[in-house]
Amino acid sequence: MWEHLDSVGAMRGIRRFAGLVAATLITCAVVAGCGGSSSSPSNSPTQPPSTPPTTTQLAQERWESMDIEEQAASLLMLYYPGTDAGATAEFVREIQPGGLVLMGDNIPADEATLADSIESWNAEAAHPLLIGIDEEGGTVTRLPSDTFPAAPQLRDGAPANTRAAFTDRGQLLHDLGITVNFGVIADVTDDPGSFIWPRVLGSTPEAASENVAAAVEGEGGSVSSTLKHFPGHGLAAGDSHISIPTSDIALDEWRESAAPPFAAGIDAGAEFVMIGHLRFPEVSDQPASLSPEWHKILRDELGFDGIVITDSMSMLLDSGEPQYADPVQNAVDSLAAGSTMVLMVAPGTTENAHALVDGIASAVQSGEIDQDTFDSAGILLMEQRLELE
Numbered sequence: 001m002w003e004h005l006d007s008v009g010a011m012r013g014i015r016r017f018a019g020l021v022a023a024t025l026i027t028c029a030v031v032a033g034c035g036g037s038s039s040s041p042s043n044s045p046t047q048p049p050s051t052p053p054t055t056t057q058l059a060q061e062r063w064e065s066m067d068i069e070e071q072a073a074s075l076l077m078l079y080y081p082g083t084d085a086g087a088t089a090e091f092v093r094e095i096q097p098g099g100l101v102l103m104g105d106n107i108p109a110d111e112a113t114l115a116d117s118i119e120s121w122n123a124e125a126a127h128p129l130l131i132g133i134d135e136e137g138g139t140v141t142r143l144p145s146d147t148f149p150a151a152p153q154l155r156d157g158a159p160a161n162t163r164a165a166f167t168d169r170g171q172l173l174h175d176l177g178i179t180v181n182f183g184v185i186a187d188v189t190d191d192p193g194s195f196i197w198p199r200v201l202g203s204t205p206e207a208a209s210e211n212v213a214a215a216v217e218g219e220g221g222s223v224s225s226t227l228k229h230f231p232g233h234g235l236a237a238g239d240s241h242i243s244i245p246t247s248d249i250a251l252d253e254w255r256e257s258a259a260p261p262f263a264a265g266i267d268a269g270a271e272f273v274m275i276g277h278l279r280f281p282e283v284s285d286q287p288a289s290l291s292p293e294w295h296k297i298l299r300d301e302l303g304f305d306g307i308v309i310t311d312s313m314s315m316l317l318d319s320g321e322p323q324y325a326d327p328v329q330n331a332v333d334s335l336a337a338g339s340t341m342v343l344m345v346a347p348g349t350t351e352n353a354h355a356l357v358d359g360i361a362s363a364v365q366s367g368e369i370d371q372d373t374f375d376s377a378g379i380l381l382m383e384q385r386l387e388l389e
Contacts, residue, residue: 059382062127063375070126071378072360074098075341076331077132077309079348083108085117092124095353098381099130101312101343102178104142111145111176118177128388130381132180132226132343137169139198140183146172151185151199156207159214166218174222179388182274184215186227186261189234195245196233205257209264216268224384227265229276229311230298231288232258236278240311244287244319246279254280255301263302271384272307273298275339277315286337287316290330295338307384310334312345327352328359335360336369340377 053061063071077099080091083106092100100121108114122129134140138150149165166184173181185199188208201215202208216225229240235258236245249257262273275294277287284291289310298304313331316324324330331342344356363369 055383055386056379059379059386062382062386063378068361068364069357070096071374072357072364073353074127074381075335075360075374075377076353076356077101077130077341077343078353079103079106079345081105081348083117085120088117089120089124091348091350091353092121092129094350095357096126097129097353098341098385099132099180101132101134101182101345102142103345107142107144111143115175115177127382128385130180130224130385130388131178132182133173133178134182135169135173135178136183136185136199137165143172143176148172151201154201154211156203157211159210162201162211163214163218166215167222168218170219170222178223180224180226180272181219182226182228182272184212184219184225184227184265184270185229186212186265187229187233188258188261191234194234194237195239196229200234202261205260208261212261213264213268216265216270220269224271225265225269226272226274226309227262227270228274229278230262230273231276231278231280231283231294232262233276233278234258236280240277241315242318242320244277244279244316244321244324246281248281250282251280251297254283259302262298266302266304266306270306272309273304274309274311274343275334276311277319287324289313289316289339290333290337292337299338307340307380308338309341310339310343312343314344314346328355331356332359332363332368335374335377336363338373340380 073096076097078095078097079101080088118131133142135142135146136150137146137148138152146169148168149161154162154165169183170181185201186208187196187200188202188205189197189200190203191197200208201211212227219225231254233240233245235249235254236247238245275289277289279287284293288294295308298308313327313334316330317327334342360369364371364374
């Protein structure tokens, strides 16, 4: 890629308080009567108690208080290289991204110090950062301490085992201050030669659906879960890190073979779906990450109302297809298509980050990104961030 008061004492205190209140009320009544005031009682209506704002209302207020560049930056989850917590904090202070993604080179030798680093990064952020990580276990593991069962042990097995493994994995991430795990593979394939085979939780739609739902349930309460790689890497041969895998299947076949694990994970409560750089020409000639059609299917057919985050947009640069050689345009196109958040890994520099922010802001101002689409994404992300306060 470019997450007790003593009961008797308490009752005595209550009675003493009630007595004081009663005495005060009697005294006030006597004083008022002796004053002989002829003024009529106030007719001012009693004001109802104020209702605290909802998270959505607070998120909208925060969003509207930001300028266009701050808003654009908040839709980015970025990578900054190395383990220098101070340098990363400076990057956060300058860019104010919506989140940071942790790669292997970001993990210190002493993992326990990562929590302190994340705390220092949040101290520089105007709003809580979403801290993401690819922690599937097994083949894709960033944390050496994650020795919990992964796809090779869990595939096609009892969902209870998957739930337990992801409960432990989620707690590990939570304890380190990581808030989003890009760790639930909802792809399905029965081909051991497939690029994605070592990572899938089921070789059939049924087995994958059960284990995907169990993984999401296991992580619940510890970290936000992410289903990936929508619309499904199992049907599209090839490695999306170096190409755009393509499948010629029809949409009806996709609904039967690839959609069920994503639907199961959504029903289980997954907060994020990662949309992949996968091409299904029967639906769209564009990679799904840039395709309005696939975003619409995810929202309307599968009923997902959470955060759609792209797979790292830097992967499109390595696809070899010249129309995807501009990372800023790729980011703009993904947001215009309906993504909520753009994930960008390499290269992690302030210059590249500023270019992304400026490009997105300009696209909103020109109308290339619809204003309502932009606002909806920003408010949805801000709601997720406010849950961390």
